[in-house]
Amino acid sequence: MNLLNIFDSIAKADETFYDRIDSRRSIFKHMLSGGKKVSMAAAPFFLSSLLNKAYAGTSGVNETVLQVLQYAYRLEKFEEAFYRAALSGPTSTLPASVKNDVGLNEILANETSHVGLLAGAIGTANLPAADNYNFSKVYTDVFTNETTFFTVAMAIEDTGVRAYKGRAAELKVDPATLLIALNIHSVEARHASFLRRRRMGMTLAGSGWITGEETSVGGPGAGLYKAGNPAASFPSENNTTQGGISGLYAGNGIPVERYTEAFDEPLDKDTVLTAVAATFFV
Amino acid sequence: MSKLPILEGPETERASSPLNKAVDRRSFLRYTGATAVVGGLLLAGCGDDDDPKPTPPAAGLKTKFTKDDFGILNYAYALEQLEAAFYTKVVAEAASLFTAAELGLLSQIRDHEIIHREFFKRALGDNRIIDITVDYTANGDASLAVDFTSKASILKGARFFEDTGVQAYNGAGPYIQSADYLLLAGKIVSVEARHAALLRDLIAPNSFASKTAMGTVPAALTADGRDMSALPSAILPTALKFITQRAQLSSDLW
Numbered sequence: 001m002n003l004l005n006i007f008d009s010i011a012k013a014d015e016t017f018y019d020r021i022d023s024r025r026s027i028f029k030h031m032l033s034g035g036k037k038v039s040m041a042a043a044p045f046f047l048s049s050l051l052n053k054a055y056a057g058t059s060g061v062n063e064t065v066l067q068v069l070q071y072a073y074r075l076e077k078f079e080e081a082f083y084r085a086a087l088s089g090p091t092s093t094l095p096a097s098v099k100n101d102v103g104l105n106e107i108l109a110n111e112t113s114h115v116g117l118l119a120g121a122i123g124t125a126n127l128p129a130a131d132n133y134n135f136s137k138v139y140t141d142v143f144t145n146e147t148t149f150f151t152v153a154m155a156i157e158d159t160g161v162r163a164y165k166g167r168a169a170e171l172k173v174d175p176a177t178l179l180i181a182l183n184i185h186s187v188e189a190r191h192a193s194f195l196r197r198r199r200m201g202m203t204l205a206g207s208g209w210i211t212g213e214e215t216s217v218g219g220p221g222a223g224l225y226k227a228g229n230p231a232a233s234f235p236s237e238n239n240t241t242q243g244g245i246s247g248l249y250a251g252n253g254i255p256v257e258r259y260t261e262a263f264d265e266p267l268d269k270d271t272v273l274t275a276v277a278a279t280f281f282v
Numbered sequence: 283m284s285k286l287p288i289l290e291g292p293e294t295e296r297a298s299s300p301l302n303k304a305v306d307r308r309s310f311l312r313y314t315g316a317t318a319v320v321g322g323l324l325l326a327g328c329g330d331d332d333d334p335k336p337t338p339p340a341a342g343l344k345t346k347f348t349k350d351d352f353g354i355l356n357y358a359y360a361l362e363q364l365e366a367a368f369y370t371k372v373v374a375e376a377a378s379l380f381t382a383a384e385l386g387l388l389s390q391i392r393d394h395e396i397i398h399r400e401f402f403k404r405a406l407g408d409n410r411i412i413d414i415t416v417d418y419t420a421n422g423d424a425s426l427a428v429d430f431t432s433k434a435s436i437l438k439g440a441r442f443f444e445d446t447g448v449q450a451y452n453g454a455g456p457y458i459q460s461a462d463y464l465l466l467a468g469k470i471v472s473v474e475a476r477h478a479a480l481l482r483d484l485i486a487p488n489s490f491a492s493k494t495a496m497g498t499v500p501a502a503l504t505a506d507g508r509d510m511s512a513l514p515s516a517i518l519p520t521a522l523k524f525i526t527q528r529a530q531l532s533s534d535l536w
Contacts, residue, residue, distance in 0.1 A: 102488040110491055113507025165468045168455075172464065175456035182452040182468070183508035189472035190491040190502065190509075193479035202487075204383035207390060208476040243466050245404055252400075258393040263469040 061123070065174045068167045070128045071269055072181065073118040075163055078276065079156060080111035081133055085143065086153075091136070092143040103198060107157075107191050114184050121177060134282045150199035151217060157192035158210060159224050159276070161185065162267035166234060189264070209261040212238040228271035235265050343412045347514065347533040351463055354454045356411045357514055357535060358467065359402035361450055364524055365443050366395040367416045368428075372436055379433040384484065388440075391477050398470055414525045421523040437485050441499060444478035446521070447471070452511035457536055475509070478502070 061069070086092050087099050087108060098104065119127060141148045164185035171178035193208030200206035213225040213236055228234030240246065240259040347353040347360075369392030377385055403410055418439075420426035428439035451471035458464040479490035479502075486497035493503045504510055514535035522528040 103490065106488060106491060106493075109493070110503065110507040117506055117508065161472050165465070165472065168468050169461035169464055172456075172461060178456045179452070179511060180508065182455045182471070183504075183511050185468065186448050186452060186471055186475040186509045187491055187503060187507060189475035190479040193476035194483065194488075194490040197480070197483070202483075204381075204387060207387055208480040209390070209394070209473060242401055242469070243405055243462065245401065252396075254393045254396065258390060259397055261390070262394040262397040262473055263466075264472040265469065266465060 061121075061126075062173050064170050065177055066122065066126060068170050068181070069118055069122045069177065070126065071167065072164065072184070073115065073122060074128055074131060075160060075272070075276070076111055076114040076118055078131060078133065078280065079160060080108065080115050082135055082153070082156060082280070083108040083111060085135055086149060089143065094143055094146060094149055098146055098149065101198070103194050107194070110187055110191070114187070117180060117184065121180060132282045133280050135280055137282065138279045147199075150195060154192060154195040154199055154217075155224050157188055157195055159267065159272060160188040161192055161264055163269070163272045164188065165264065166228070166266035166268050166272070210237045210264060211257050212260045223275060228266075228268040233266075234268045234271065237265050239263070239265055342408065343410055345412060345530050345532065347411070347518075347531070347535045349534040349536070351459050352406070352409050353533070353535050354458055354514075355402060355406055355463060356409075357454065357518075357533075358451065358470070359399070359406060359410055360414060360525065361447055361521060362395055362398040362402055363414050364416055364521065365447065366392065366399040368439065368443060369395055371430065372440070376430050376436055379436065387480060394473060394477070412527060412530065414527050416524055417526045418524075421528070423523050426520070426523060437481060438498070441478065441481040441485055444474055444481055445502065446517060447474040448478055449510055449512040450514070450517045452509055453513050453517070454535075455511075
């Protein structure tokens with residue numbers, strides 16, 4: 001019998017095992033720490049302490065996972081309220097072509113679904129307090145001017161994509177929850193793609209992907225496509241270095257805009273919440 | 283104990299590739315090796331999922347999707363190779379079927395997929411799988427075959443590749459060990475979702491994120507509003523139909 005097979009057997013039964021103990025690598029660091037030899041006789045005690053570390057305090061949802069879920073929930077609640085106010089709210093004078101738009105109503109329905117999914121994962125007792133919104137706080141004509149509405153909506157969806165991406169790694173300890181988040185994340189991207197074209201009257205003058213920092217769009221796009229904090233981890237949407245690889249594509253005739261479009265970038269929680277709160281929360 | 287192939291590359295190549303940052307398994311081998319020197323504990327075993335290294339093909343490239351991060355990235359690399367080749371052929375040979383605006387967007391998607399393909403090729407280096415070419419007959423499966431004289435058939439194929447790409451990246455995500463690679467997969471999957479939404483709307487307006495089938499396109503999402511992820515073992519049997527070299531490839535992926 002060897003320890004690695006034991007660890008792998010545990011990992012097969014519990015996919016989060018290696019994450020619970022930081023990583024597979026940490027096991028060996030642990031074993032070799034301080035130059036101490038771990039003898040076979042000591043192995044059972046070592047294993048026991050490792051398992052206690054791995055499974056201590058794991059009742060209910062992991063604290064980090066809970067925080068990420070609460071963050072996602074607040075953003076989805078905000079999105080849902082935004083579309084609801086735009087499509088049927090008392091202050092919206094957007095034209096019927098917008099209020100009755102099949103795609104926009106599909107987006108609203110999806111946001112409602114996401115709120116429900118996340119609420120279920122969080123549990124009633126841990127739901128965050130409701131935020132209060134003023135959607136016209138900064139973009140005063142967001143529900144009276146169609147162009148403003150679509151520009152803001154597009155930026156909100158693109159930010160949603162960046163927000164999920166920015167925290168996905170924190171969910172690695174909980175593969176089932178990570179999968180839910182990934183499957184919502186890509187829906188936000190589908191929404192963003194549609195809104196890009198819908199904003200341009202579905203003429204295909206709008207594409208579906210983020211080109212650089214979208215400086216030509218204006219409005220909320222002026223800030224939400226830039227780098228977060230730290231910029232090394234949360235680069236601007238005009239980033240062309242991926243996984244440490246840069247300058248890879250020079251000379252193949254593909255314009256630099258395509259490189260910025262081909263990879264979406266993550267954004268950190270503080271940058272997202274600060275921007276959203278400053279623009280839409282009271 | 284055999285070394286992982288990635289340890290055998292030239293130093294300069296290693297430094298430039300994100301896959302050569304310490305990965306758990308690589309470190310695992312190092313620590314295991316170190317233990318043999320320090321002595322005391324028997325750590326000779328590798329996990330059950332460490333298959334013996336397959337016989338390398340002539341070019342020295344891989345033919346198996348191994349049950350680890352390399353395998354997942356090679357799986358992504360295979361799908362990106364298919365997509366890049368597909369759009370390259372569309373733009374080169376079927377341009378007359380599309381409006382200028384449509385062709386412009388298809389050309390942009392082609393460029394994105396080429397960038398994805400070249401990224402994985404560079405990142406994986408000598409650990410990448412063999413170059414693959416596309417069998418547009420889908421190994422004789424008429425429900426999947428692409429007819430390059432038909433706009434509808436091309437869009438159907440494109441939509442299929444993009445939605446499949448989203449399902450594949452999402453389904454593999456929880457199995458990615460490295461947080462860096464998980465992020466990279468996330469950076470790419472949302473772009474695939476943007477493509478999928480566009481192609482769906484070109485076929486059936488407003489189907490970009492629909493929970494039900496619209497026209498000829500199937501539902502994009504589950505009834506509770508999520509993308510429909512799938513495991514590699516569910517995706518590969520279909521994907522392999524499009525891969526001419528299917529007989530050479532095998533998978534240990536989940």
